[in-house]
Each structure stands twice: as structure tokens, then as C-alpha cells.
Amino acid sequence: MIAKQVSVFLENTSGRLNEVTHILGEAGVNISAFSIADTSDFGVLRMIVPDPEQAVTVLKANGFSVQTTRVILMTTPNKPGTLAKALQILSDENIFIEYLYAFSMNEESAVVVIRPTEIEKCEEVLARNGL
Amino acid sequence: MWKKMIWNESIECASREEMRKIQSDRLVDTVQRVYQAVPAYRHKMQEAGLVPGDIGSVDDLVKLPFTTKGDLRDNYPFGMFTVPMSEIVRIHASSGTTGKSTVVGYTRKDLSVWAEVVSRTLMMAGVHREDMVQIAYGYGLFTGGLGRHYGCENIGASVIPISGGNTEKQLQLMQDFGTTVLACTPSYSLFLAEEMEASGLKREDLKLRVGIFGAEPWTENMRREIEAKLGLKAIDIYGLSEIIGPGVSCECEFQAGMHINEDHFIPEIIDPETLQPLSEGTVGELVFTTVTKEGIPLIRYRTRDLTCLNFETCLCGRTLVRMEKCKGRSDDMLIIRGVNVFPSQIESVLLEMSETAPHYLLIVERENNLDILKVMVEVQEQFFSDEIKMLESLRKKITQRIQSTLGISVEVKLVEPRTIERTAGKAKRVLDNRKM
Numbered sequence: 001m002i003a004k005q006v007s008v009f010l011e012n013t014s015g016r017l018n019e020v021t022h023i024l025g026e027a028g029v030n031i032s033a034f035s036i037a038d039t040s041d042f043g044v045l046r047m048i049v050p051d052p053e054q055a056v057t058v059l060k061a062n063g064f065s066v067q068t069t070r071v072i073l074m075t076t077p078n079k080p081g082t083l084a085k086a087l088q089i090l091s092d093e094n095i096f097i098e099y100l101y102a103f104s105m106n107e108e109s110a111v112v113v114i115r116p117t118e119i120e121k122c123e124e125v126l127a128r129n130g131l
Numbered sequence: 132m133w134k135k136m137i138w139n140e141s142i143e144c145a146s147r148e149e150m151r152k153i154q155s156d157r158l159v160d161t162v163q164r165v166y167q168a169v170p171a172y173r174h175k176m177q178e179a180g181l182v183p184g185d186i187g188s189v190d191d192l193v194k195l196p197f198t199t200k201g202d203l204r205d206n207y208p209f210g211m212f213t214v215p216m217s218e219i220v221r222i223h224a225s226s227g228t229t230g231k232s233t234v235v236g237y238t239r240k241d242l243s244v245w246a247e248v249v250s251r252t253l254m255m256a257g258v259h260r261e262d263m264v265q266i267a268y269g270y271g272l273f274t275g276g277l278g279r280h281y282g283c284e285n286i287g288a289s290v291i292p293i294s295g296g297n298t299e300k301q302l303q304l305m306q307d308f309g310t311t312v313l314a315c316t317p318s319y320s321l322f323l324a325e326e327m328e329a330s331g332l333k334r335e336d337l338k339l340r341v342g343i344f345g346a347e348p349w350t351e352n353m354r355r356e357i358e359a360k361l362g363l364k365a366i367d368i369y370g371l372s373e374i375i376g377p378g379v380s381c382e383c384e385f386q387a388g389m390h391i392n393e394d395h396f397i398p399e400i401i402d403p404e405t406l407q408p409l410s411e412g413t414v415g416e417l418v419f420t421t422v423t424k425e426g427i428p429l430i431r432y433r434t435r436d437l438t439c440l441n442f443e444t445c446l447c448g449r450t451l452v453r454m455e456k457c458k459g460r461s462d463d464m465l466i467i468r469g470v471n472v473f474p475s476q477i478e479s480v481l482l483e484m485s486e487t488a489p490h491y492l493l494i495v496e497r498e499n500n501l502d503i504l505k506v507m508v509e510v511q512e513q514f515f516s517d518e519i520k521m522l523e524s525l526r527k528k529i530t531q532r533i534q535s536t537l538g539i540s541v542e543v544k545l546v547e548p549r550t551i552e553r554t555a556g557k558a559k560r561v562l563d564n565r566k567m
Contacts, residue, residue, distance in 0.1 A: 009510050011545075042545050064548075065511070069517045
């Protein structure tokens with residue numbers, strides 16, 4: 001399925017990530033998954049939250065640069081080899097991935113967050129292959 | 132051995148009365164010339180109710196209107212030139228306040244005056260015809276390299292026109308050729324000293340005797356450090372392209388203020404607020420009137436450099452008035468690795484780009500004795516991308532634009548929106564962390 005991911009621009013200074021999580025915590029926003037991409041100067045915090053609009057509003061009100069990005073949430077069995085299989089399918093179909101990160105829901109299943117260059121095509125390919 | 136020599140003794144040791152006479156005659160002539168040839172000067176003088184006949188001696192200098200970098204910009208590129216282009220044989224330029232360069236032109240006579248004044252400064256520094264001078268200033272539009280070059284040839288010294296950069300080669304030639312005089316920015320000399328240490332080269336391996344350092348502000352502490360590390364006498368030289376380039380003034384062996392070649396460039400010190408002349412010894416803004424230049428004579432040009440004058444005869448015997456090391460600026464210009472940088476130049480680059488807002492902070496650091504200019508630019512909501520490569524390419528784009536405008540390398544750092552301080556009054560745009 002396609003979901004909205006919340007991305008926040010962060011300077012590489014101590015305490016900034018803490019501030020974001022604090023603000024979201026205060027607002028009652030639960031972070032289901034997140035990852036940080038960083039360079040020497042700045043980072044981008046990417047999050048999956050139940051209510052992206054609310055998170056965006058709260059963060060913007062606190063002066064952060066926030067954006068939502070459409071990503072694919074792919075639920076797979078939490079077993080060795082399943083990610084490899086999914087990636088093989090995408091590779092065979094020539095779908096490029098900008099970035100991805102994953103989290104386990106429980107013993108049975110895991111969710112992979114994928115940001116492909118062509119999101120509709122990616123979703124269609126995954127659906128066609130039962131993922 | 133330290134050979135004491137004065138290049139042009141009759142001028143450099145002239146009595147105050149003799150100097151006044153020379154300055155007065157030349158000033159009268161210069162005012163006539165600019166009034167006739169340059170509409171900008173004529174209009175300014177007419178506005179002040181002046182005709183050339185009102186200027187009879189240096190005492191009348193204070194009646195004349197000031198000239199600023201803004202005037203040069205308004206008349207860009209050649210509007211302030213006093214002679215037809217057929218008389219101009221060389222053009223130099225330095226960075227201006229809004230992206231446009233400050234352009235100067237030299238006639239053949241101007242170049243010979245330049246060689247003359249640089250010759251004097253070399254002798255002040257103790258350089259003579261037996262010396263091997265390594266000129267590690269940039270050659271090109273910048274006046275630093277070529278200006279010194281012709282002065283060195285004029286006194287008969289051997290010139291190594293290596294230009295700036297290429298540190299490894301600098302050190303190699305210094306060793307192989309037996310360089311005795313080094314001409315570069317003071318910060319580059321310290322950088323060379325560090326590279327020397329790193330490569331295992333000792334000051335005893337070199338024949339350096341004199342260093343002539345200028346084009347940026349430096350302190351007495353830096354002088355001591357440079358002298359200790361390179362085993363030479365570090366001499367401060369001052370100049371600006373508008374006036375002629377290097378050679379406006381220079382220290383002698385006593386390192387007690389820079390002797391101004393005042394038969395060519397008449398100095399005044401004014402209060403930058405009231406614009407009134409200040410008395411000897413009082414710190415204020417340095418103003419020059421060039422009285423021999425043909426290409427682009429400047430009347431009461433405001434340098435924005437803060438210093439004071441000393442008319443006492445120097446221990447070296449020269450009577451040329453001395454100016455102290457510059458103590459700062461009366462505007463926001465920064466000098467980074469010898470290059471003039473105005474915050475407004477960066478602002479205009481950011482304004483031209485749709486992705487950026489003109490909120491920025493300049494941080495100047497001295498790392499390993501080299502000046503580093505960091506530009507903090509706010510990331511705006513609308514162009515924030517969650518893809519690192521987009522942000523990196525934006526950073527690269529901003530970097531390239533700023534670099535091509537300033538002519539020096541910069542480090543651009545993207546920061547969060549609204550993190551750069553906004554103030555109601557004059558925004559704090561510059562953090563100069565160099566210890567001056």
C-alpha cells in the first residue's frame with residue numbers, strides 16, 4: 001500500500017532529534033517507524049506515523065521544515081530471504097529505489113518502507129507478485 | 132647582511148615643506164584633469180559649488196567631495212577613467228559590493244609610477260638586486276602578483292613569478308632556487324610554514340631573509356609567529372587596487388608603521404560618521420587622493436580602512452608619513468585570503484536563486500592558518516526535499532554560484548529555516564572568528 005511518510009530536515013546539531021521526538025510525544029503522535037539519512041552537515045528524519053497531517057501541523061508550528069512523501073509500505077513474512085525475494089522482483093522490473101528501511105511488527109510479519117522513483121509502477125509490480 | 136638603502140631619497144626624505152609643494156602642484160593638476168574629463172567628478176564639484184580654480188594647495192583638499200566604491204560601481208566599468216582607452220595599457224579588477232567588479236585602468240606612465248612606488252617599498256623592506264623574490268600572490272586581475280612583479284624587476288631583483296597556490300612547488304623552488312624574499316599573504320606564509328614542518332623541511336634549509344606580507348589584516352602575534360617559523364623579517368605592506376595596488380605604503384626595517392608614498396597618494400584621516408578630518412594620531416577612516424595617476428585618478432577616495440597617521444621622521448631617515456596597521460573597517464567588507472568579500476554579494480546570489488531566501492550567516496574561521504568562509508543558508512519549506520541527493524545538489528548549486536561571484540572557495544551549509552537570527556535593525560550577517 002501507498003502511505004504518506006513525514007520527512008523533517010534536521011541540522012546536525014545535538015538535541016535536534018530529541019526536540020522532534022519530544023514535540024511529537026507531547027502531541028500524542030506515535031512513531032511507528034523511522035530512519036535518519038545524514039550527511040556531515042544535515043540529516044533527514046523520515047517517519048511513518050498514524051496521522052501524518054497532524055504530525056506535519058505540529059512540527060511546522062514548531063518551525064521545522066517538514067514534507068510528506070509518498071512511500072510504499074510492503075508487509076512481508078518476518079522470515080529470512082523474503083526481503084531478498086522482493087528486491088529481486090523490483091530489480092527484474094527495473095525499479096529504482098531511492099531508499100528503504102524496515103521494521104518488524106511482531107514474530108510473524110515485518111514492514112518494509114520503500115521510496116521508489118516510480119511509485120505506481122512499483123506498487124503494481126508488488127501487487128502482481130502478491131506482496 | 133642587511134643593506135640599508137633608500138630607493139628615492141630626495142622624495143622619501145624630503146622636508147614637510149618640500150612634500151607639501153609637490154603634493155599641492157600635483158593636486159591642482161589632477162583636479163583640473165578630472166574636472167574636464169570625468170562627468171561624475173564635474174557634477175559633484177558643481178554641486179559643492181567648486182571650480183578647479185578653488186583648489187590651490189593641499190589645504191584646499193578638504194573642500195573636495197569624497198569618492199566611494201559606489202561611485203566606481205555607478206560608473207562601471209570605465210566611466211571614471213580620465214583618458215581615452217587608447218591610452219590605457221592594463222586593466223585590473225577587484226570584487227565589488229554587488230557582484231560587479233571595481234575596475235581600474237593604467238596608462239604606461241601609471242605602470243611606471245607603480246613600479247616606482249613598489250621599488251621604494253621593496254627597499255624599505257630591505258630587498259635589493261641580489262635578492263631572489265618568490266611572488267606567491269595571484270597573477271591576473273588581482274593587483275597583488277603583477278604589481279609586485281614589476282617593482283621587483285625595476286630594482287633588479289630576480290623574480291620567481293610562481294603565483295598563488297601549489298604549496299609543494301612553492302617549497303621546492305624556495306629550496307632549489309634559494310629564495311631570499313617571500314611575497315604572499317601573511318596567512319599563506321603561515322600555511323607554508325606548517326607544510327614545511329610537515330615535510331621535514333627546516334628553516335635552516337632555506338635562505339629566506341625577508342617576507343613582504345599584505346592584502347589582508349594580520350596581528351603582531353602573527354608577525355612573531357611567522358618570523359620564528361620562517362626565520363625571516365616580516366614586513367607589512369599595504370595597498371588597494373583603487374589607489375594603485377600594492378605599494379601604497381610599506382614598513383621599513385624598524386617595523387614602526389607603513390610609510391605612505393604620499394607624493395603620489397595624499398592620505399587623510401576622517402571621522403567615518405561626520406566625515407570631518409581628524410588630527411594626527413587619531414584613529415579614523417583612511418582617505419586617499421591620487422595626484423599622479425592618469426588612468427583613473429581618485430579624489431578623496433574612502434578606503435573604509437581604519438588607521439591613524441604619524442608625521443614624525445622615522446628612525447630609517449624617511450620623512451614619508453606613516454600609517455599604523457589597519458585596525459578594522461568602517462563597512463562590512465571582509466578580506467578572505469586576500470580577496471575582498473562583501474556580505475551583500477552573497478545576498479544578491481541568494482536573491483537570484485528561487486530556492487533560497489536571503490537569510491544567511493557568514494562565518495569566517497582560520498583553520499591551519501588559512502581563512503575559511505562558511506555560508507549558512509536556510510532551507511526553505513518549499514524546496515526541502517526528503518532525498519539527500521536533492522539537498523546535496525542544491526548545496527552544490529549554491530556553492531558554485533557563490534564561488535563564481537566571489538572568486539574564492541566557500542563551504543555552504545544548509546540549516547533549518549528560521550534558525551538564522553532576524554533582527555529589526557541591521558542583521559548580524561557575519562561572525563568573524565579569526566583572532567585578529
